[in-house]
Amino acid sequence: MKKISLKDIAEQLEVSKTTVSFVLNGKAKENHISESLTQKILKYVEEVGYVPNQLARGLRTGETKVIGVLVEDISDPFFSSIARRIEEEANSKGYKIVYCSTENNADKTKELLEVYKSRQVDGFIIAPPPGIEKEIQALQKSNLPVVLFDRYFPEVATDTVVVENQRSSYNATNHLLHNGYKQIAFITLASEQVQMQDRLQGYKEAMEEQHLAHYIQKIPFDLKPKKITKEIQAFLEQHPNIDAVFFATNYLADSGLEAIQNLGLEMPADIGVVVFDDEKLFRLFRPPITAIAQPIKEIAKSIVSLLLDKLTGAAKKNDYKKVELSTTLYERASSVPVLAASR
């Protein structure tokens, strides 16, 4: 059962490849192919179940209908759920996805970009690691649309989708403050990336408004979960006066919660907890974990819509948009002491 090609069809029906191609691309009318021949071709194509070779088509047209998606780690629940939605959105518009994990590593990312370019993807969706500013600009110069998400490069004009990191973080910190916590630690990544900086800023702003001291721990990027747990545990031991912790991203919380358990601290009485990023099980935890939920579906929708605007030409090449979506703070028991009201 060899694959059947345009040529085969043309030969079988004793017409030219051109004619078949016109018919299949809906250009029969404008090229004066008779209705009867058009039908005959369509019928035959249907019968033999012909599917065009997309490599050949892509080679000729330069369009592959494939979008490259680069995320930090596809096994991270935030990224995998975004990926799922992007897939859904893109599929519905006739695009396919190829994805990979950057591990937040610039060199790996650069390689991946090369690979994808050589595969002629039509556009890119990227949660960029630091250090690929130039590559992003190069892509845009060579007319390959790019949408960044989760973070971006302030100095590079791009289409971008992020959440209101600073404001969300500010609000969450205030939530802790309103519930009586004062010695609030902010546990984040040792990263200059804009989303982490914004989250940090929000925390600082809220603390400074109350003239409270900061407790900031920066965890190196590539530590294993166990090591992260150790680090956080050590930090909390060094600062026994800390009465609340704000985890700046999901997987720090996963390790941090373990550290808290190891130390025998009780939420929310001994320690209040808020996490940036919601996880499915946070709601069921005991106590349930207060979390900032990012609007996954909206993020994905905005990303794909920005990219498609560029791909279809609906948006001008040098006209970049930054979409900033708001988050939802789910106030759960981990940050709401029973006595809060009376404090």
Add this chain to the structure above:
Amino acid sequence: MKKISLKDIAEQLEVSKTTVSFVLNGKAKENHISESLTQKILKYVEEVGYVPNQLARGLRTGETKVIGVLVEDISDPFFSSIARRIEEEANSKGYKIVYCSTENNADKTKELLEVYKSRQVDGFIIAPPPGIEKEIQALQKSNLPVVLFDRYFPEVATDTVVVENQRSSYNATNHLLHNGYKQIAFITLASEQVQMQDRLQGYKEAMEEQHLAHYIQKIPFDLKPKKITKEIQAFLEQHPNIDAVFFATNYLADSGLEAIQNLGLEMPADIGVVVFDDEKLFRLFRPPITAIAQPIKEIAKSIVSLLLDKLTGAAKKNDYKKVELSTTLYERASSVPVLAASR
């Protein structure tokens, strides 16, 4: 900055495309290209940063070095972590991944297979939904290697990677029995898929050995989490004598744990809990949730290794292997009542 092609290089250096191609493919020696010319070409190629167009190459050679991965849902932690590892393994062997979510829907899957075939992927990795037996066979007939995982079709010979579902389930049920639970419910999907059937079998076997009655609830496949919670809650209310629950897959547990909370039942005293599939936070739950962990990394390795054996010709075309990996039961507090020892 237009893209540079083989032809451009050939013209610049005043040699033929053939020569350049030979050099780039490491076939200089065997085609008697002089060392000096070889070096000159390599140097120039490096200089201009030429990267071959993979579409053209794929069209000509029929090899794209791309593997299609179809999972049920990329946002499911089990599948996303498998995907991550597959990506890692495949990348290290020079292959790229294109993936998508089947939603366990046969029609969607069939479409996706067509799309991927038209993009000339070299092979497939599939967690198959029911009803695509014929398509799998067709792929194999047209010489496209396929590896199934998580489940398979007993009547179709394929390379397959699964875990010891029945035995794992049997052991986990026995674990509950040894800890004094007797009215054990098995909450599973209304699915004929082999992995679910095997898990059910393992449960039944253990229960029957003790001459105990079954409590089996089958949840329809496409329910939303909230609906699943309701269903499970209703089931537990109807059978108040149930003293333990075995969830046959991860997302049933996510909903089931909520049902248990809603009913005010305490683990492990009121109800013992075991889950097929471990999740990151199960260890940190209160009480920690006993779970059967699948060996993600090994599964991914086996999958890729089976597929590569077929792709490289190391394994014969009609020589199919079934790899069955063992799981680990993490016995945590959700299924180990404090009094268990004395019962």
Add this chain to the structure above:
DNA sequence: TAAGTATACTAAATCGATTTAGCAAGCATT
């Protein structure tokens, strides 16, 4: 010295589509 064989390289076919340019027949118009 003729035949054989390395050496160094290339022309052209090929993969499977799309697309440009154009042919041929029929009809209307002047």
Add this chain to the structure above:
DNA sequence: AATGCTTGCTAAATCGATTTAGTATACTTA
């Protein structure tokens, strides 16, 4: 009767690689 416009269709170029089947020269060897 010559010109122009439709209509209906096709030949051939093209995208950018790989690969087959050469060619031309130089060097052995009998």
